[in-house]
Amino acid sequence: MMKPERPVGLIGYGAYVPRYRIAAREIARIWTDGQGGVPVDAKSVPGPDEDTITLSIEAARNALARAGVTIEQVSAVWVGSESHPYSVKPSGTIVAEALGATPWVSAADFEFACKAGSEALTAAMALVGSGMANYAMAIGADTAQSRPSDALEYTASAGAGALLIGPAAEAVATIDATVSYVSDTPDFFRRADRPYPVHGNRFTGEPAYFHQIQSAAQRLMSDMGKTAKNFTYAIFHQPNAKFPQAVAKRLGFSDSQIAPGLLSPQIGNTYSGAAMVGLCATLDVAQPGETIFITTYGSGAGSDAYALTVTEQILERRNRAPLTEAYLKRQVFIDYAVYAKWIGKLVMG
Secondary structure: OEOOOOOEEEEEEEEEOOOEEEEHHHHHHHHOOOOOOOOOOEEEEOOOOOOHHHHHHHHHHHHHHHHOOOHHHEEEEEEEOOOOOOOOOOHHHHHHHHHOOOOOOEEEEEOEOEOHHHHHHHHHHHHHHOOOOOEEEEEEEEEOOOOOOOHHHHOEOEEEEEEEEEEHHHOOEEEEEEEEEEEEEOOEEOOOOOOOOEEOHHHOHHHHHHHHHHHHHHHHHHHHOOOHHHOOEEEEOOOOOOHHHHHHHHOOOOHHHHHHHOOOOOOOEOHHHHHHHHHHHHHOOOOOOOEEEEEOOEOEEEEEEEEEEEOOOHHHHHHHOOOHHHHHHOOEEOOHHHHHHHHOOOOOO
16 A cells, blocks of 8 residues: 555546547447447547547646646646557647646656556655645546447547646545556557557456456555445446446445446546546535545556545535536537548548
């Protein structure tokens, strides 16, 4: 278990989800003639002028608005994603520039598949917890890739969650402790020269997702002397509709605990932003004194688990920026042809 010497917490938080949607039945119409069930109602799609960088900027602005601190006070802007727009050019510098944080700021990109955002969060905790900085921004954002006709095409969506870390005395939620668990498990991967990721098939469930999350979650609860019953809410990475519910039950969480943290069936899985958007949605409804347990997951593989406690300051800061629900309610549906064009599935030679 890791705890910073200087107590830290979330000073501000913010989510962003694009307005565009493609219905799961529209994807099924193209690839299965509409036969069979679909895992979600719809998923979010980035517009033609949106990418991981623009999503990050919007979410970060919401986090800053809730925090009530000036951008000049922020010492780091770190962006975690598996869909950075550039192979060689950091997203972090562009986000920092757009926010007005440059030039005296640490900017960097983090990568660890679906938990790149939580890697940035842990690093931000360390920076603030060591006293090297008062505020650091950790962002998880993605415009997730999926091969046409693959099962992931139904859920690989777009969104971002931004968390501003600072002293616990100023926090809307304190971060009480964290653990990280990693192993070399080839469940899901994409070579640098390939446009879409590949499944590890039999490695995806038990030796990867479930083993990683259970290991991290059980270790953190054990080290803290707590059980699932000690937490009000639980949030898990959501690659599909079944996995997070199954792992929550294995760990002893009830349906009433996990429901607020699960992402809406209207936005699918935002990968690096998934758990962080889920946390934002939970903070939108959490009350002072309530506790949140969150465990992220990244293919490759690894999990980060965190325990948080909501403070009184959530009541005053919550409505300083749009709630996550506001982004989920705005919906403009597109057909598969427009979706394929915008996502880049149609490549002109």
